[in-house]
Amino acid sequence: MKIIEGLMIKDFLNVKSYLKIFMLTLMIFIFFNTQMLTIFFPLCLGMVAISSFNYDELTKANRFILTLPVNKKEIIRARYLYIFIMTLLGFILGFTLTSLIQIVKQDSTFNVMQNLFTSAGASIGMMLLQSFEIPIMYKFGAEKGRIIQSIGIILIMLTISGIATFLIKILNISLVTFLEMLENYIVYIALVIIAILYICSYMLSIKIYKKIEV
Amino acid sequence: MENILEIKNLSKKYDDFKLENINLELPKGMIMGLVGENGAGKTTTIRSILNMINVDSGEIKIFGLDTKKHEKEVKEDIGIVLDDSFLSEYLTPKDINKIMKKMYKNWDEKIYFNYIKEFDLPENKISKGFSNGMKMKLKIAVALSHHPKFLILDEPTAGLDPVARNDLLDIFQDFIEDEEHGILVSSHITSDLEHIADYITFINKGEIIFSKDKNELIDNYGIVKCTEDEFKKIDKDDYLMMKKRKYEYDLLVENKSEFKKKYDIDVIDNANIEEIMVMYIKGGK
Amino acid sequence: MNLIISNNSETPIYMQIKNKMKNAINTNELKETEALPSVRNLAKDLRISVLTVKKAYDELEQEGYIKTVQGKGSFVIPRNKELVKEEQIKTIEEHIDKIIKIAKITDISKEEIIDLFNYLYEEE
Numbered sequence A: 001m002k003i004i005e006g007l008m009i010k011d012f013l014n015v016k017s018y019l020k021i022f023m024l025t026l027m028i029f030i031f032f033n034t035q036m037l038t039i040f041f042p043l044c045l046g047m048v049a050i051s052s053f054n055y056d057e058l059t060k061a062n063r064f065i066l067t068l069p070v071n072k073k074e075i076i077r078a079r080y081l082y083i084f085i086m087t088l089l090g091f092i093l094g095f096t097l098t099s100l101i102q103i104v105k106q107d108s109t110f111n112v113m114q115n116l117f118t119s120a121g122a123s124i125g126m127m128l129l130q131s132f133e134i135p136i137m138y139k140f141g142a143e144k145g146r147i148i149q150s151i152g153i154i155l156i157m158l159t160i161s162g163i164a165t166f167l168i169k170i171l172n173i174s175l176v177t178f179l180e181m182l183e184n185y186i187v188y189i190a191l192v193i194i195a196i197l198y199i200c201s202y203m204l205s206i207k208i209y210k211k212i213e214v
Numbered sequence B: 001m002e003n004i005l006e007i008k009n010l011s012k013k014y015d016d017f018k019l020e021n022i023n024l025e026l027p028k029g030m031i032m033g034l035v036g037e038n039g040a041g042k043t044t045t046i047r048s049i050l051n052m053i054n055v056d057s058g059e060i061k062i063f064g065l066d067t068k069k070h071e072k073e074v075k076e077d078i079g080i081v082l083d084d085s086f087l088s089e090y091l092t093p094k095d096i097n098k099i100m101k102k103m104y105k106n107w108d109e110k111i112y113f114n115y116i117k118e119f120d121l122p123e124n125k126i127s128k129g130f131s132n133g134m135k136m137k138l139k140i141a142v143a144l145s146h147h148p149k150f151l152i153l154d155e156p157t158a159g160l161d162p163v164a165r166n167d168l169l170d171i172f173q174d175f176i177e178d179e180e181h182g183i184l185v186s187s188h189i190t191s192d193l194e195h196i197a198d199y200i201t202f203i204n205k206g207e208i209i210f211s212k213d214k215n216e217l218i219d220n221y222g223i224v225k226c227t228e229d230e231f232k233k234i235d236k237d238d239y240l241m242m243k244k245r246k247y248e249y250d251l252l253v254e255n256k257s258e259f260k261k262k263y264d265i266d267v268i269d270n271a272n273i274e275e276i277m278v279m280y281i282k283g284g285k
Numbered sequence C: 001m002n003l004i005i006s007n008n009s010e011t012p013i014y015m016q017i018k019n020k021m022k023n024a025i026n027t028n029e030l031k032e033t034e035a036l037p038s039v040r041n042l043a044k045d046l047r048i049s050v051l052t053v054k055k056a057y058d059e060l061e062q063e064g065y066i067k068t069v070q071g072k073g074s075f076v077i078p079r080n081k082e083l084v085k086e087e088q089i090k091t092i093e094e095h096i097d098k099i100i101k102i103a104k105i106t107d108i109s110k111e112e113i114i115d116l117f118n119y120l121y122e123e124e
Helices: A002-030 A034-050 A052-058 A061-067 A072-105 A112-171 A175-183 A186-211 B042-049 B071-076 B093-103 B109-118 B132-144 B162-175 B190-196 B214-220 B228-233 B256-262 B273-282 C013-026 C039-046 C050-062 C081-106 C110-123
Strands: B003-013 B018-027 B031-035 B057-062 B078-081 B150-154 B182-187 B199-204 B207-213 B222-226 B241-244 B249-253 B267-270 C066-069 C073-076
Touching: A002 A034, A002 A052, A002 A072, A002 B093, A034 A052, A034 A072, A034 A112, A052 A061, A052 A072, A052 A112, A061 A072, A061 B078, A072 A112, A072 A186, A112 A186, A175 A186, B003 B042, B003 B182, B018 B042, B018 B182, B018 B199, B018 B207, B031 B042, B031 B190, B031 B273, B042 B057, B042 B150, B042 B182, B071 B078, B078 B132, B093 B109, B093 B132, B109 B132, B132 B150, B132 B162, B162 B182, B162 B190, B162 C039, B182 B190, B190 B273, B199 B214, B199 B273, B207 B214, B214 B273, B214 C013, B214 C050, B222 B256, B228 B249, B241 B273, B249 B273, B256 B267, C013 C050, C039 C050, C050 C066, C050 C073, C081 C110
Parallel strands: B031 B182, B031 B199, B078 B150, B150 B182
Antiparallel strands: B003 B018, B003 B057, B199 B207, B222 B249, B222 B267, B241 B249, C066 C073
16 A cells, blocks of 8 residues: 555655646636636646656656665556545545635635535546546556547547437437436436446556556 | 575566566675666566566565565565656655655654755655756655665666766765665666676576676676687687677686686786676677 | 786786785785785776686686685685795796796707806895
């Protein structure tokens, strides 16, 4: 566990100074649309977390890391945990900070449930993306991974809309009723899907990384 | 003498390069220099030793332990400097301490910060702006701060100025004062190894040409310089490599004094490691 | 004890060490039963490899100058004076052999050499 901690500390310290500037920049939104922060925090922190792949690639850190008393499984576990925690942090900050700012600003649009919902939505979206992104990064490297990942996103979108259209057709209902139907369960459905995807993604990454020679 | 490192029949095939049947033994308390051209297979050998690549065949033992079965145990006790890879350039020496503390059971911050001080490295600056020499010193500080017993260094002297190289050789010799320790160091700058290495292993095109006690090389190997007529009288078995030059034939011989006894040739020079290497790479029979 | 090693000499480094040590023992600079510097220390101080020093010490041991005790180090063996003398005479013989060879080639007479010897011997 200590080693996993060490690897996560490495990823975090890498972006520490960058993160500070990032957060301060986000604070500009205090003066504009504060609501946007609920989405921006999870998005930005999730993206920063993924950038750990770029940092590693820059100095071929994985080679050095493999000389330490650590195995490939632990490296993957640390990476997933780091990305998950960062995204979770994005969710928490997005929700709490935005709400706090709105309370201080006495914003009339302030709505706890809405903040919670948008922040959670953005985080879940981010995690959905990550579960595809991470194995791709391991397989193709951070540079190539980015390009492949963009293609992947489009494919995912198409698949999802495809499935949705299919379901709508089968159930013979309108899009609006379909979405309304989902609304009550969407959080649970999303959480289950994310959990399954994350676990599959993790196992796939281990499989890929074991074969790869860094 | 017990071996600190043992490699048996190591092979690894790539599309355009193969490491073939590598056998090595390094006794405890000794320094081995791994020499060869760039791309000869030094780094691949080191990466195989460290289990970083999946080798096709072969057995590797460090401290008498199979490195595949006892990977973590072995890696706790080795210090490593890689030519082209390190943690990150966005970390300060202080950050690195925080990370390494978690990585090695025996990490010793006192030793680490002593090295940082000794090497004149700024504790709170990220290493991106460091010179090549400073970056190398940082890697060395990291490699030495968990009480390792075995050092493996890939091209540690590349990019260092003569003074820094000299300092590094001092560090090696301090380290090897403990008879239980050992060093495997690869370099294409052979003069660094000429003095302090006990064994020289020469690798060329993925094969080990020789792995020998350095004294045997330096004291016995020689370069015979002769005319064409003289050359024609020399038995092919009596020299290792030949290189035809404009005014002379150069022959690499394994034992200059024996050669002297057998043939009446005036010029037999001592051969240093670099000359031996060049004869093997450029010469023929 | 001074121990100067040349990296550019024709003589191998282990041989230089061996010769210097022998000299030091013969001239009593290294006294009987005195410990020699440890192999690893000497290697470090001279900036040479451990095996080089080991080779020098091994040969010194073989020739009966020192004795190495595992884990304790190497020590100068008490010398048999007769043996030392015998060895020195051997060396002198070898040198005289060379002198004779040169003399024969260049046609220098025995008397001339003896004269030269006497002259130089007085000078010393």
